Amino acid sequence: MNAPASIFQPAAPSAQPTWSDEDRARAHHYALLGRLFFAAPDGPLLAALVASARVLGAGESAFAQAWAALGEIAADSDAAAVSDEYETLFYGIGRPEVMLYGSFYLAGFLMEEPLAHLRDDLAELGLARRSGVAETEDHIAALAEVMRHLVLTGPDEAGLARQRQFFTRHLQPWYGRLADALMAAPQARFYTRVGALARAFFDIESEAFAME
Known part of the structure; x- marks a missing residue:
């Protein structure tokens, strides 16, 4: 299964924003x-994860430790x-x-009301699925x-408000349950570490948005 270049067809930006190093790292x-x-991931991406972990995996924070663990398993x-x-x-026979879908964690089933609310918010942002x-x-990848799109197109105060609103509505309520599911999955090895990195990064985002 190959990933497309993009899941969404975004509206064209009105101007080229200026990004901070923090915004670039978040994106x-x-x-x-x-x-x-x-x-x-393919072979080159696994190698890139190993190289990145040598830099980002130094330290005692949960984020650094998650990077170190991901680099170790990638190697x-x-x-x-x-x-x-x-x-x-994620694509086994049967269930x-x-x-990887938010509606499942928020409503217990796929294609439920949370997806309808998400689509309304995406339409307001000028985003449509390709x-x-x-x-x-x-899908967690789509979110x-x-x-990423909101970070790169809205580094100003209004853009940060859009990021906070989208994150707290559509990612924050369930990303921890996804990470827990990966930790508990008997067949998970590499993706246990991916889930840990997602949790650590999203925890940082949650804390940052709570302070704004």
């Missing part, structure tokens, strides 16, 4: 998590095995072992892509 992490949750994994794990966890994309908009 990078949203993009990375979206990529890892949308499709299994000890091959692309074929991780691809098999991805398919087993997947781990769901044709040919099977995953619904509440990470939206947050």
